[in-house]
Amino acid sequence: MDTMRCAADTPAPLGAAKDGASESAMLKDKIKVLKKLYPHARSVLLPALYAAQQLYGWLSEDALEEVSRLTGVSPAEVKGVVTFYSLFKTRPLGRNVIYLCTNVACLIMGADTLEDFLHNTYSLSNGETTADGRFSLVIMECIGACDKAPAMLVNDDCHFNISMDNIREILDNYK
Amino acid sequence: MVKLTINEQEVEAGRDSTILEAAKSVGIIIPTLCHTKGLEAYGGCRMCLVQIERVPRLQTACTTKVNEGMVVFTETEEINKARRAVLEFLLINHPLDCPVCDKAGECLLQDHVARYGASEGRFAEGKRVHPENVNDPFIVRNMQRCILCARCTRMCGEAQGAYAISVTGRGAHSFVEPFSGDRYNCEYCGNCLTVCPVGAIMSRLHRHSYRPWYVEKEVETVCGFCGVGCTTFLQMRAATIIRTLPKLGTGVNKGLLCVRGRFGYDYVESEGRLKTPMIRVNGVLEPVSWEKALAYITTRLKDIAKRHSPKAIAAIASGMCSNEDNYMLQKLMRFVIGSNNIDSTARLSYAPAKTYIEKIFGTAATANNISDIEKSDGIFTAGGDPTAINPVLGIQIRSAWRRGAKVVVSGQPGGLGNFIDYDLNSVPLHEETVLNTIVIGLAEMKGYTGKNPYIEKKIKALRVPCEPELRATGVLLENMEEAIDDLSRLKNPVVVVGPALLQSGIPSKNLFLVAAIAYLIDARVYLLSKKPNYRGLIDMGCVPDSIPGGLPVRPGQIKLKKGVTLTVPSDKGMNLFEMIEGALDGSLKALYVMGENPVFNLPDREKTEKALKALELLVVQDIFMTETTRHAHVVIPASAWSEKDGTMTNLGGRIQFLRKGAAVSTGRSEWRVIADIAKALGMNETYSDSKEVWEEITQISVLHSASEYEEIKGVGLMWPYGSVQFQGGAEDFEVEGLEILPEVPGRKTSEGCVVPGNKLYLLPERSLFHSGSTTRKSKAILSVSPEPYLAINTVEAGRLGLCNDDTVWVKTARGAAVVTVKIVMDCPEGVVMLSNTFEKVNFNALVGYAVDPVLKCMVLTDNEAHIEKL
Missing domain, CATH: 3.10.20.740 (Ubiquitin-like (UB roll))
Structure with missing residues (x-):
């Protein structure tokens, strides 16, 4: 018996999902499946948030409330978790998000020149999105790839040992 | 060890x-x-x-x-060095704005830095900046001062169960925030205020209005809002309450408070407080002296008793007043005037429920320690949301759930929503079928012990609901079966009974079914009580059929010490409903109302008003002008909860001491005024303080005869108050409609269950924020819940094409009102809800009532509502 109240069975309040009715239904189904895989409501939270981010592209306040309702974790706690992790998008970002690590190992191996490259080539600074919506840049504190520094994530893909020689080539794959 | x-x-x-x-x-x-x-x-x-x-x-x-x-x-030097470092780190970002911080003087960080801190910090960079948030009505958040000890978030989650705030962000940019990032929109228990060690979470009510060292006096007392009786401390300066505080670990509440107890007390300092007695002259209430008012009352009472009979005089006691106040009113009526006509609004549900449960299980049945609820391994609640009616009791249920207890709720879960294993929320008028199914299921699982043949015989007479009847409830059978299974395995269960159980359907059947559940699983029973002293006033004999201590009225004499003899009148007393009828048919001529507002608190307002208008004398003793004082011939200012000494008995039977803070008003303690009237009518006894009244109570009441006053003044005294002899046994009792089940034709809801007709039932909303005519005078409470609203379910709102904040007409057979709509998740289909709080739009003005023949409690009638969009 799941001990948290199954909020999934209660109807959403009016106006919560106007356009995203189908996404809402998908999220509900997805979280229903996830709930069976984890012992507590709280342990479902991270995968549920990823599911919501995948569906909506980013996590709006409405999305957070929806996840809260579907998992039974309070909205405030959901917000606390979302704001803790850099990989959750709390505002709409570009089609491709570059998560560039500038922590010690990457910095020593030249992450600052990569940052300059992004700024000069795409006018990208931390937290910004290009005018065409192609790229957003998020500067990260260590992505756990110090042995292959400098490293970055583009969307869900990891790229290691990046240099001025190959960064353009890598980014050209993301339209 | x-x-x-x-x-x-x-x-x-x-x-x-x-x-x-x-x-x-x-x-x-x-x-x-x-x-x-x-x-x-x-x-x-x-x-x-x-x-x-x-x-x-x-x-x-x-x-x-x-x-x-x-x-x-x-x-050691090493430890001190480490502590110095910890504090130096904290002060990197904590602003040194102590001169303008309300916490200065009672700030833990300030104290620790003074004792263990370095004389100066070495951090040269600037401090983080985060704007103070003053947009919330109660709570000011200054996150620059936050040291991230997480006391508040843990209090909010672990203890209160609200999970309304959380640490957001990361690293140096971590701040405690509610979801909105702005207003809290939470239960506003304010328990985060209690625990914040610095000035990061502060009360807005007295922002910059005091310094902790301004407090001249701290008085330990009992909260005057509901039947839990939380221990609270009034911090006073001169005659005003600076603030009320709980102390962690103290009292039945263990240091938790709810929104009413923490913020709602300011009604006592409201401008509307009555200052002088008034007598109606040519239709207008004119201020008069105390002597004149009391002389007027006594002359009129004497006259009415002589011209008619003492039976033509009645009194309404108050759940807001102390035991002493209620005892004295009872004495005036019963022993001085000679009439058993005394009752209170406890008659609506609490008193009949208590009598009935005690008849089934014996006298001790409803006397249970509230703080033991969290130790139980399973809780069954029915008849109302405990987290709104008796919030701190509700928190005990949440806490038990978090420790693994099974929680089964019949009816709307409300604030227990996230703390429930089985939510058996049936559609209107079908709760009986659900309860019936549970009782039969439990009887099968647990069998009969033969301990109480009366109840077992009745359980055996119950009929098993057929499938369509079960489907009509809107609750899945498998859900009920699982709940039965879990309930049957409980070792230390609790049953919580709320007032809603008695207000519709067949009250005696509903209550019997819940009692049967309690019997079969051997549970302790708790009766929710919205007013703080309903239990006390019953113990004080403010019911027509029993004298103080609970013994039934038997004509004869009671001998007290010092040669005092009291005579118990022989007539059958009138209950609250009979008083209204009596006033209408002319058998009742005078009514003394102490701290109660019957016009507002009884449904069928027209009838009550007509009855009061027909009286020759209506005396109202209150702290405010109310709907009832409008019809009074004499109005006497009373003293508020914080202005008098006395005792209160909480819903679990614990007698606690109510201490006087300071008098804001010129009102006098109710019992003193009543004693003056009684003296003028021939009473010989005199009392110098409330202790002497209590001493007399212990002489007349068998229940209190062994109680120690000092113990009541200390930690409070739990039933059986030092004696063991007062154990009533189980008796046979009456149940109506034992073999029938509700059969209500009507339309289908979205889930396939049946709701009667195309109409909606209007039911009372028992709000967390309000408790009737006191909180509507509290500026603080009004700042979060300023106006009435009609709560409606999502599906019903969709059906009627309503959105939040739409204005609608609510029309019933009794009246109509214009109110805004609020869509609420857990309001069942077929129901709309309105609270009975506000002057213009309130529940009781729109419905009627009938008196249940068995329980003599109130059953709502004429509450089918039509909703029309304006």
């Missing part, structure tokens, strides 16, 4: 205790910041670091358990 050494002192401590607790037990104080009584150890602030021999690094005393032979030092 474990032996260890702390600072070269031998200490013995329990195996499970921490170094911090062991040190405290011998008076060694270890400084802490994140540690709080009642919350789990956190180990976050590192203030409590201690040195343990043979352990290489310093350890946190709050999380490290004691061990045999452990050698601990709490004050």
